[in-house]
Amino acid sequence: MSLGFVMSLIEVNAVSKAFWIPSVRRDTVREHLLGLLQPRQFQRLQVLDDVSFDLRPGEALGVMGRNGSGKSTLLKIVCGVYPPDRGRVHVRAAVTPILELGVGWNPELDAVDNVLLIGSVMGLSLRQIHQSMDEILTFAELERFANLKLKHFSSGMSARLGYAVAFKAVREVLVLDEIFAVGDAGFKARCEERYWALRALGHTVIIVSHDPRVISSFCDRALLLEGGRIMMDGKAHEIADRYVSMLTH
């Protein structure tokens, strides 16, 4: 889809994704061999069906929908973590995702090494990470725990560190799954401050949330997903209202 002379940063065209759910799960060679004479039934679960949208530079797009509507799968496809079954995703910018916070650390390494690892994966050079290390640890309020192994961190501490690294790693597009769902009021306020600073610099954002307040406050535009299809694409506050009425009726 083309929007006049402004080239989209992300174009999602007719994307579909399905998972095949077996009647009996077999994860091992032994289970497959023992089950050779017992064929399984597979049920097709259509998670996304012919989804299309685009994202222009500087835009903040919200994605809403009930559990199982395909929000997280859509984010993973946009971020390149999952390939789509059909359709096309064209990404013209560096995407920094914050997905599944709290899982994604090496528990045997300390905070500094984990920051180096995740920062490298997110596209930062070692020099950039070393230069930003103090800032990252300060943002996460973990300066005192820099050399503590992650296995001793609480889930909240790990999540704060995840946000701190990702906010530093953002280059063009930031993708957030359940924004600001972690930390105390002070940390949330710092995240919001950082979010608006990034928006002021012109960064583009995609936010998935169940919270109508988050979508109305932080997004310009939003999508409402239902059963893997886009039910509505419009202004953020309209989508938030529609989502609330969908849940209450």
Added chain:
Amino acid sequence: MTASAGTKLESTPSAPAVADPAARAADARPAVVRAGLIWTLVRTDFKARYHGTFGGFFWALLKPLTMFIVLMAVFSFLFASNPTYKLDLIVGLFLWDFFAEGTKSGLTSLHARGFLLTKARFPSWILVVTSISNAVITLAVFCVVIAIFLIAAGHPPGVAALVAFAGYCAALIAIVIGFSLGSSVLFLRYRDLNQVWDVVVQAGFFFAPIIYPLGILPERFHIYLYLWPPTPIIEFSRAALVNGVIPTRAAHLYLAADAVICLLLGIVIFRRLGPRAAEYL
């Protein structure tokens, strides 16, 4: 970006319009970022495995060294007529140790580092290839140990032998990388593949001529033993380093074909199943 049939998932890293030129100007080149990621994976893997100390690393070397001492104590009496048995044993044992450790690490590499796969999009083969870095470091240390043994035993290797041995090590690394690429994505679908491989490795230790000379078996069986990838590498290395005999061109062609087939097979399986790896985590 790889994708399944009928899929288009394209990426053009240069953004046409972002209002933060300072951030873009500070962007590191992809090659620098990738080099940093590789180095960080190698360093943190070493640190996590050996508790960040060289003492931990040398402690890990004790396992194959102890194995060498025990096997030498037992079998050097059995093969007392072979004057180079101890040297043959140390060459075979250390090359086997790399093969066994490298393939075991490679097989579980994507699962062990799966948390990174769901974080962002990056070439996932890096996770597999760097997972054998510890085994490569150990192999390098053992190469020095082998050289010391050879010199002490009055068999200093010549330049041609060292060059040939370097080639054999490269072929072995290619075989281990090929196996790791293929098995790492299969392990996500078959979670007991590591147990199956453990059994294969145990049997393979005796199938390869490590503790016994190949010559004690009837020649008609040799061809079957050579089908097991570590066998030609161990035999050729012994010929070059211990006996000072460089194997024939045909032998080298066979080894090269063996390594290339293993590597290509691993790449094909990885390219086919790798794009969906995150769905199996």
